[in-house]
Amino acid sequence: EEEERRKQISVPAEPKSKRVSLFCSLCLSAKFVTQIFLVCALISLPECPPLGLESHRVEDDQLLASSQSHHGFSAQRGRLNMQGSDNDEDLYGGAWCAESEERDHWFQVDARREVEFTGVITQGRNSELHEDFVSSYFVAFSNDSSDWTLLHDGYAEWLFYGNVDKETPVMSQFATPVVARYIRILPQSWNGSLCLRAEILACQLPSYENEVNPSDDLDFRHHNYKEMRQMMKVINEECPNITRIYNIGKSYQGLKMYAMEISDNPGEHEPGEPEFRYTAGLHGNEALGRELLLLLMQFLCKEYNDDNPRVRRLVDGVRIHLVPSLNPDAYELAYEMGSEMGNWALGHWTEEGYDIFQNFPDLNSILWGAEDRGWVPRIVPNHHIPLPENFFNGSLAVETKAVISWMDRNPFVLGANLQGGEKLVTYPFDMQRPPRQNEGALRETPDDAMFRWLAMSYAHSHLTMTETYRGSCHGDDITGGQGITNRASWKPVVGSMNDFSYLHTNCFELSIFLGCDKFPHESELPLEWENNREALLSFIEQVHRGIKGIVRDVDGNPLPNATISVEGIRHDVKTAVGGDYWRLLNPGEYKVTAKADGYTPQTRLCMVGYDSGATPCSFTLTKSNWDRIKHIMALHGKRPIRLITKVNVVKTTAASTVAAPSIDTEPENPANTHNIARRRRLRLMRLRRLRLQRLRAGLRTTPATTVTTTTTTASTTLPPETKRTTSWYDSWFPVDEWSTENPFDSVVFEAVPTQDYPFEYTID
Ligand SMILES: *[C@@H]1O[C@H](CO)[C@@H](O)[C@H](O)[C@H]1NC(C)=O
Ligand SMILES: *[C@@H]1O[C@H](CO)[C@@H](O)[C@H](O)[C@H]1NC(C)=O
Ligand SMILES: *[C@@H]1O[C@H](CO)[C@@H](O)[C@H](O)[C@H]1NC(C)=O
Ligand SMILES: *[C@@H]1O[C@H](CO)[C@@H](O)[C@H](O)[C@H]1NC(C)=O
Ligand SMILES: *[C@@H]1O[C@H](CO)[C@@H](O)[C@H](O)[C@H]1NC(C)=O
DSSP states (O other): OHHHHHHHSOOOSOOSOHHHHHHHHHHHHSSOHHHHHHHHHHHOOOSSOBOSTTTTOSOGGGEEESOOSSGGGOGGGOBTTOOOOSOTTSSOOSSEEOOTTOSSOOEEEEEEEEEEEEEEEEEOOOOSSOOOEEEEEEEEEESSSSSOEEOBOSSSBOOEEOOSSSSSOEEEEEEEEEEEEEEEEEEEEEESSOEEEEEEEEEEOTTOOOOOOOSSOOOOSOOOHHHHHHHHHHHHHHOTTTEEEEEEEEOTTSOEEEEEEESSSTTSOOTTOOEEEEEEOSSTTOOHHHHHHHHHHHHHHHHHHTTOHHHHHHHHHOEEEEESOSOHHHHHHHHHHOTTTSOSSTTOSOTTSOOGGGOSOOOHHHHHHHHHTTOTTTTSOSSSOOOOTTGGGSSOOHHHHHHHHHHHHSOEEEEEEEEOSEEEEEESOOOOOOOBTTBOSOOOOTTHHHHHHHHHHHHTTSSSTTOOTTOOSSSOOOSTTSSEEEHHHHSOOSSOHHHHHHHHSSOEEEEEEEESOSSOOGGGHHHHHHHHHHHHHHHHHGGGSEEEEEEEETTSOBOTTOEEEETTEEEEEEOOTTSEEEEEOOSEEEEEEEEOTTBOOEEEEEEEOSSSSOEEOOEEEOBOHHHHHHHHHHHTTTOOOOOHHHHHHHHHHHHHHHHGGGOOOOTTOGGGHHHHHHHHHHHHHHHHHHHHHHHHHTOTTSOHHHHHHHHHHHHHHHHHHHHHHSSTTTTTSOHHHHHHTSHHHHHHHHHOHHHHSOOOEEEO
16 A cells, blocks of 8 residues: 555655655655655665775775865875874874865865765764864765866755764765766865865666675675574574574673574584684674674575585584674664764773773783793693682673673684774784883783784685785774784783683684774675685684694593693693693694693694694593592591502602702793792792691601601791792682692692603604
8 A cells, every 4th residue: 555655646856765765655644744754854864875985995096185284184084984093293184184274175086987976974083182073065076077066955055064073973965866976075164173084975877787796695784683683593494403593691781692503513512523703793883793794604504505515514523603793782772873874983882881802801910920920830820810709890791791601611712703993803912011121012922823823814815804005994004914913012902802712711812803894884795795705714714723632531531621731832721521622733743741630641742734624632641649549548538548658659759849949840031040949949848838737637657757858948948938929819829729639749740740750652
């Protein structure tokens, strides 16, 4: 009926919007035709997409202006959402600004061919200090850039009302589309200095159909919360055997953070199969990542069903988790405003005001502080650093809490979060530390070479990410044409998801910045999918680079929570519940050691080649002598053991304990040798004191010699030590508690493991 009626009423030349005309036809059928029609026109959305000033699809030489106030405020800075450095002398101003002496001002865009212009979006200058924006302007068109026609409303030149602040974009639409090649904005009044950022809305004429024809038949649209859920449900129904939908928690507003798992056996961790994650939408207004992940789900499902061998290999060999929206509340906000009309920041934070990406516990300071004291890895581990005790007390978004517990539940190996506003890949560390005398603020991770490779594998598979000859989105190209950079050297942040993931879990996490336009127009999605498809796939495939294996005991039982160390890389990983582990490594030969509580460590030589596929490198650990003794002691109700052989073992350990302080196992830091040796001596003394207490309590028959040595040495150097260890750190990692569990064992392990327990050493 509505359709019929709409055909009968001749609607005047309307903005070319299907959505709008449908909506307005509804309006027209109502009583107050004129008023409501006005409302319709005001809220109508443009069907013509942006020409691409913000996305940089419009190139620098297509922009021109009558003048510029300073070389940092050229026409090329007049792109919507351009971010300036707030330094007036700098090359990178936050807008195009005109020379104030000039009388006629214009800002011109060359579309390179005739198009149908339908509207203009303007914005003021991005600046902390200044309140510069254009409040009214004329628009003119030309086909040759010399004859200009001002836009008329039938009676006079049409004066458009512009901005009322510097950040909110304001859109003006023309009554009818105008065919031309050039468009000019002619500012008539402004606040502060004459500064402007803009986007132009235009449709290509039918004769130029050079749009990308996507090679994949996918749903190239923006999806709000409900549509996203629906889309995931449809994918799940199409591929029930390889997909599973779950959620990792709820946002502040109660929206679920949905995840799609894609794997040959969804729902379970299969020992030997690595886990991978892509997350997007940490900032709700960075919407491209969300759509790319929805497209990736569709693609994997379709291609799996079509027997694409590469996709089959991926899905069968990796457990892939895709989370399109980590900040659903904020996305809804940005989505309401539409792809062009939100400003740079709307929808960036959570409902409570947190930036999720940098809302994680700062473990870097804990690690670096401990490193300065020489406590790593003996007292503080170099990996899986526990959460500070009262962290959940403080300022943590509900979304962040959900992400942390998700990270703890799944043994992820590799991941990336998709962001926007720049076009590059960043790798950790993301945090700087205050520089000191002879140390800069930047610290490399022990896995720097691997991280660079991972970043490179995305940036170089992306079709345009390394095309940085035109500079980056807002300033110089800081990546040297590689499309990758260390985050801390670019825009350092504290408490980032990437640093946290690296220091608290096994997972290597990077940030992928997908492009200048945080919320691209729907019409850009096919092109962006083409740009990113190969990169998204080949980044997942990197999860197979390095070594993997299973740590078992001699009876074949898997050992979870065992530590895998690689010589020369001071960052360990741990085995998952199935005793399985993955260690991302570049090609090379590595000496790998597996350790587990109560077992004798084992070292093997493992090779990583250039072919794809992780090198198998498994371990079988034998129980350590001390573990056996503990068992026997437990059987006897912790009473003295009278067997002569056992007493001998105790003696041996005691002897090695005494010898330990003289052995320097930390050659890399000769300046500190004295301190380290002293600290170790003091530690041993504390252990002995403890043991002494134990002996006094029960073991009266143990050889007296041990006891005497302990007491004499202890009385000489104990007092200064007591002060030293009651420092800031002890509350988190109580030194005594950490080693009381099995004092003898840990002494043997850390000081002279080779004397008591010769390594098993095999060559692969
Ligand atoms: C540009 O040329 C087209 C025909 O090719 C014409 O329809 C249009 O009106 C011209 N635009 C201007 C501003 O002269
Ligand atoms: C206009 O600019 C002046 C400074 O030039 C500033 O004080 C004022 O707040 C601005 N007006 C608005 C509406 O921002
Ligand atoms: C799912 O697996 C079952 C049995 O393994 C098979 O019969 C069925 O065709 C599969 N469905 C799809 C959609 O692949
Ligand atoms: C915060 O942490 C402290 C311990 O550091 C604890 O005593 C206190 O109860 C916690 N407060 C809340 C609100 O959880
Ligand atoms: C894992 O091992 C560490 C010591 O390496 C220990 O502190 C921790 O409690 C263990 N965790 C589990 C879950 O067993």
